[in-house]
Amino acid sequence: MLDFKFIFTLSMKQDFLICFEMLLAAIAHLFAFSHVPFIDSTAASEPTFYSFMRTLDFTDERTDVNDHFRQICGLE
Numbered sequence: 001m002l003d004f005k006f007i008f009t010l011s012m013k014q015d016f017l018i019c020f021e022m023l024l025a026a027i028a029h030l031f032a033f034s035h036v037p038f039i040d041s042t043a044a045s046e047p048t049f050y051s052f053m054r055t056l057d058f059t060d061e062r063t064d065v066n067d068h069f070r071q072i073c074g075l076e
Helices: 004-032 048-055 059-073
Strands: none
Touching: none
């Protein structure tokens, strides 16, 4: 007969090891794939608030969905 508590404990340990592995992989990626070559020193600095608000702007997605529905419905 299967001991479900034992299997659940093994599953929890495996999940923890996967999370720990992902943490190590994320740290390794910080060093392997640096962002420094992509920094544009000539670009103007922008306040953090404007950058955050730009992430909440869904204008591009709305336009893409509208264009897609126009193609599907044959309105183009």
